[in-house]
Amino acid sequence: MLIAFNKPFNVLCQFTDRSATPRRTLAEFGLPADVYPAGRLDYDSEGLLLLTDDGRLAHRLTDPRHKETKTYWVQVEGAPDPAALQRLREGVALNDGPTRPAQARLLPAPPPLWPRDPPVRYRKSVPDAWIELAIREGRNRQVRRMTAAVGLPTLRLVRVAIGAHRLDGLQPGAWRALQERRQPR
Structure with missing residues (x-):
């Protein structure tokens, strides 16, 4: 089952x-x-x-x-530039070693998700964005640590797929x- x-x-x-x-x-x-x-x-x-x-x-x-790919929609604090996305694609150095390369892309608009309770904090002076990140490993809090390593702290993290299985x-x-x-x- x-x-x-x-x-x-x-x-x-x-x-x-x-x-x-x-x-x-x-x-x-x-x-x-x-x-x-x-x-x-x-x-x-x-x-x-x-x-x-x-x-x-x-x-x-x-x-x-x-190699089951896990795909996430990640709301990050800040505006991802091409260099940050490229670093994610190449793999990032974390305190427990480098990550494998990831697939990373900026989403053009917030994805169609349910409201979160409690809602994510909102700050008028700090932009946020959504990226799609796909990884093939699963270290402790890996996606959050990867985005933080490229200067984009995670605000909300939603896994949308594991291999061919989707929400x-x-x-x-x-x-x-x-x-x-x-x-x-």
Whole structure:
């Protein structure tokens, strides 16, 4: 079984939380029994999360050797110039080593997304923009660290695709079963 879930902002990618002040988890969304996240999406990020009951499928979706591209729409503080986008395309030096090259492009307009609650802070004196960033690895907070490294702090981060799987209008907190693509053995 493979499930596409639109993870809302400030929801953990797990079914339980043992912190002193409990946070929202996947348990509140009526997901099928025995599915688990194939990968992760940060608490303060939104968008596509795949869940499965098949360990081999989860491994194939998350292992960088299988090169499943993860595509994000990223609202950044500042106005990206061609040099910043080129640095993202070439790979950026982070404290845990250089990233692999990414696909990066400036979006001509804000993408058609749902309102975020709470909304992203707005500052009249500082412009913001949206970029589409596609990566083939998944380090901790990687997209946020990459945009910060080129002088464009992330304001909002929404994953819109993992490989061929897309959000395709799925609203926050909603999920749907996907047709599994069987791989030849």
